[in-house]
Amino acid sequence: MIVFRNLEEVPADFGPSVVAIGKFDGVHIGHQAVIRRMKEDAAASGARTVAVTFDRNPLAVLRPDICPDNVVDIERKLELLSDQDIDATLLLTFDKALSSRTAEEFVDEILVGALHVKTMLVGRDFRFGKGGAGSPDLLRELGAVHGFTVDVVEDVYPEGTDRRVSSTWVRELLDDGAVSEAARLLGRPVSVTGEVVHGLKRGRELGFPTANLSETVDALIPADGIYAGWLIDDGMRHPSAISVGTNPTFDDVPRRQVEAHVLGETDLDLYGHVVTVEFTQRLRGMVAFDGIDALVAQIDADVTAARSVLGLRS
Template identity: 40%
Template sequence: MFRLFRDSLGACLAPQGSVVCIGAFDGVHCGHRALLGRVRERADALDMQAIAVSFEPVPREFFARSTPLPRLDSARGKIEQIRECGIDDLLLMRFNAALAAMPAEEFVEQILINRLEAREVWVGADFRFGHGRRGDIDLLREMGEAHGFRAEVFAEFSLGDLRVRSSEIRELLAAGEFAIAARLLGHPFRIGGHVVHGRQLGRKLGYPTANIRLGRRTSPINGIFAVRVHGVAAQALPAVASLGVRPTVDGVEPLLEAHLFNFDGDLYGRRIDVEFVAKLRDEEKFSTLEAMVEQIDRDAAEARKVLAASQPDSPPDAGAHPVRIRSSGVLA
């Protein structure tokens, strides 16, 4: 049974020992899933618990507050996807000033040894931890020898010539390359949330929308999109969506607005997920509402064409983009 823990201190979670992986896991992409799968395999082989350690906010968000990191998923989405990978426990630590100031050696002793009883620790090749990013794989291996655990580097994945990394996926999404980004993620890019009340302007203009506030989350994309909306009916519903600040109506807060085709119902309070299929254009400020509606008419027509020509939830083409491992360091 999957367990979620947010407290870094407390009783040992795995008295019989554990196999642990550590990472930000933003988006839980194909490379993350492969790492989580390896941890599951090793835990089964050793009859131990499989544990993932992650952070919210992710460290890069904490240290670069003036330039917010575009997130590939919410904390809720990350938790759910890690659970789906068969991990027993997720220790989701709050990354704050105290954790940022914790020496690397203390992190190993308090978290990996006392809290998790780690026997194997898996990290990426560029993994750094502890105050001043002093901790690395060499320190992990040195402390592992002293405390009875092995530290291993998991190989970097690529699909064809594309590295499977969160930063690469953010760049692909920003460029509107949703199909390629979906291959690296292992699933289409989505933004989820609860439908909230808006200004009702869309309804007055003939385009009622389901609105999702992003809150503090920064999106890697903005503009007008052809999308599919999950969580309303048994199958995803086609829609056209706007993601941005709505300059024509003097918007300030980023908002995701989706107009569902051939749907008339009350979605307030319901959680939905918006799957992005194609970018139609950038956000634009119009001189009049009439000009904006004319453009929305064209956007809706284009979105219908795009969605009719695409297959919903198409799996990544693994044959066309074989997985390649760039580095060594995995257990035999």
């Protein structure tokens, strides 16, 4: 997948293209449905497939007081879009200048002028341009002038629910620690990737060494608690019991951290490795224990529970 980080990087002869616009935060199954339709339309016309997205949530500029955390960071979003096997992504810098462009200017300069759009894919509630004045109906009017069509993609409702898939719903589930439910909406397991760094080494002292992830990771971390899951290092998947939180028993960890104890391993050296921690199921919330013995007993029970969830022999 080609990534254009500004309009100047788009070749003058690029296109014709089928374009989908959106935040694509998390690239969940709703986004994936739009991309599938985009690929179908492009295959029928011989056009290129292009996702147009932004370097930040537009609310970060328009309403920073209500802007939510991103489900994934920008580079992870680009990786996920690349996994959808599309031709290109145009990553626009969402700033005051872009937010002040009218819908007509956006279509004329970006969609028609740069991408030579032939078909636009949008959701039914899609809005764009200054003040959100652009709508699917306006796009159809502009398409009649500029020679492109508009394909409205219906929302996706998971089986057995009456709520459409959205990044907001994914965030709510992660805030509740409901990682298996969030995975259903994402179409993949919940995971975060970061570098393994040195911690307080308390887990090793207790007999359960952990790989501690750096403060900077590429996705929204689920709620504090203990999870069963996997640590993935250089393609190797290690079954793990995962802790998220600030270690309230000792109350000496200044920030939330993700740490994974690889089941059955006590001598893995992962310092400096960039690893992925994948969450399968939440086992319990984070609590403070009355002493080391109670904590160790609970960790031992957590390891047993993680083995069971992951289908491993005790």
